[in-house]
Amino acid sequence: MTVIDTSQPPSEPARKVADFRPSLLLGEHSLCPGCGEPVALRVLLEVLQELDIVQRTIGVVGHGCYGSFVRIMDVDVLQCLHGRAPACATGIKRVRPDCAVFTMQGDGDMANEGLQEVLHAAARGEKITCVLLNNGVFGDTGGQLTAATVLGQRTKTSLEGRDAETHGYPIPVADLVAGLRGAAYVARGAVSTAGAVAQTKRMLRRAFETQLAGAGFSLVEILTMCPTGWFVPASEGPGYLGDSMEQAYPLGELTTWRH
Amino acid sequence: MSEHEGGARRSSRGTLVIAEDRCKGCELCIDACPPRVLVMSSELNEMGYRYPELTPGCTGCTACQMVCPDFVFSVYRLTAATAPGDRRG
Amino acid sequence: MTLELLEGSEAIATSAIAAGCRFFAGYPMSPFTGLLENMSRQLPAAGGVCLNAESEIEGVNMTLGAAAAGARAATGSCGQGIALMQEAIAEAALNETPFVVFNMARNQQDYFQATRGGGWGDYRTITLAPKDVPEAVEHAQLAFHLADKHRAPVIFYGDPLLAQTRIGVSVRPLDFGPLPPKDWALDGTGGGTGRSRQVWTWAMGKATDPGPGPDRHWRAIAEKFAAIDAIETRSEQAHVEDAETLVVAFGSAAKFVEYVVEELRADGHRIGWFRPVTLWPFPGGALAAATAGVRRVLVFELNAGQMLDDVRIHAADRSAVRFIGGVSIAESGLAYGDLMDAPVIRDRILTACSEGGRS
């Protein structure tokens, strides 16, 4: 089989249509093979650049594997306590209303430790954008059950799979938030396929547009692969996501603010 | 660019630069590639992972770059191979 | 100087705003509630924001966010509410976010909480304990100054008497000297420059501009608090020179002790008083000097004996230390009980004096 030399840009006339990563990414991350979180980070940073708000954006990053992104995202960032990002973002936004303020949280961070924060921030119509990276497990601590773990999913604290009798039902954060009047834009995307990534990026863009227009709270829940925490091969992450998480958490826009 | 040696001739409208040393071998790009022109290497990179290699037929669609968690791909569309009227993307 | 008759809570709020406080978030809890209400009444007119937070945890984290963005910000509560805030107070100490926590405490049982904290890591919190409303007005501004000066959260330790007493006071901005610029604060402009800012307890820096990391950062924090310990102690004392008995008290209780000791002095007793104004850093050196020549050191506080530990640590002779305070809570649970009363304190001092001391 012929293998094309991909060590250098092509010598014949060509135009670059996609770079390795946005210039706002300063270096490498050390997350697991097949992790979905870096993909979400990339499209988030691309949206900031495309909206030309890079130099007036402040991020608030919670605790999870994505916490290491603080080192590689070229954006002003507060690394906050577990679960508290929407509260911190509220304080930031209220004293710097001209900034775009976003949070980056996992499902352990947002659905477990800090569910109250995101609900109240949404109810207040806080003009911030919360990004939930939902992989249904505590990835950073090695794959334990979160409030977002879907029924039947095996984790290190639900070895036989989550059953409702023992562990209760998963919490659909985006749906809860969408039920609150202060929420102006709520959507759920995924990063499991190229199409889903493109859709998720559009959702993030609309979320920030909603914030910039002062319309209210916005949240994008992004289903991300965690093959390590799911105990599946990396290459099977997208398939597993589609078969399990996407069934419990359908993709799409739940609340849209109309211009 | 087109394939000049071996099997059936298959035209490429795009090509890639693959930062193979950054790859962690997750293989997400393999399934994500619509024309299925990426294959995993038999060699290992310096981190010990197999990495994708490009075979002829790339369309420059960027799907591999979209799904790659390790930012391995840069995508190019070849100007010469672009048929008139095909200005997608 | 025109005096306004202000309730303590209102005077403290007015003073905090005069100091430039522009963000406040809290959760109602008596006797802190009055401060929250006054802030919500006054801050909007000053161009600020006051939020009735969904809990103390959110209140303090909102405040941390506002402070990280460079604003003078404060929160408050008392007792159990402050307990809920401890994680964020420790975090702010370690990620160097300056804000003020107004503990309008129900009593003096929060001394350990204020001076030892309940958070994680090698941190301390500067704690100011005013004795009356006029001093509270000063401390409400000093607290912001010290917070900004040292990039650390500062606790203002009040009580029901400070919150609820109405007194004629004058509130105007106080100048405590120059402060370093807040060039570390997050304002969003760092994005895309390769030198974007971060407020991070781990202090890892950016991939392109590495920070000190936790080991070096936390050692630096520990050194910073050691330096604060050396320079920011404040205390007051009187009649120490010829005193046989020295009474130590803080906050409102110290005001009562001062009153009683002056009476006893007038009656011919060789007695003095000592008041830590900062509970941390504890004015241990000043206390050691003040206790060097006395026969007995009496500690009066409205708890089971918390500052007592610090007095024992620093007194010239710890065997001379006697505890004459105690737990004393009003039936409502929201105010001091019968022990916060000059005649009672006088009796306790005289009884302790009659029981001898070191020779």
Add this chain to the structure above:
Amino acid sequence: MERELVVTGVGGQGIQLLAKTLALAATREGRHAMLSADYGGEMRGGPSKASVVIGDRPLRALPVLASAWSAIVVHHRFSEPALARLRPGGPAILNLPLVAPASLPAMTTYGVDAGAVAKSVEAPQAIGFVLLGAYNAVTRLVDPASLVAAMQELLPPYRKQHAAANARALAAGAAVLDGPGADLTEVSR
């Protein structure tokens, strides 16, 4: 010199408002004043106590008074602890007939049937202001006009219609005891 007043009675009698009026009047005169309130959760019927301290220099008094120079006894119920702190010789205004004149033998007592006086000037709600007017007539702690101004300042907008009646009550209370006034310099701690 510092002058202390304790006002004691049951909630609903206007105790807090009269104490606040006096403290504000003194403040508006440029003097130092302190007001401590002590009342239960009940708005009416429970113990209600207030203390006011007025002086010409920063005050030395504690927010829990060690002793007091003067008193207004609006009701005998709950009054015992407050009255036990009075220094002998000072003035005490007693709300007759609810409070027996003999209850404070060591004080210079002045009885005022505040209810009847208030009714006579068609200000039946303003018993507290009658007593305050009488108290100030005896003690001359503040200018009577300052009391009226402070009373008006303290009325919330929805109660402004009571200002005239309250002013009548202050004046009527003063008229009951208006004489040479107490010579404050003779009374010391």
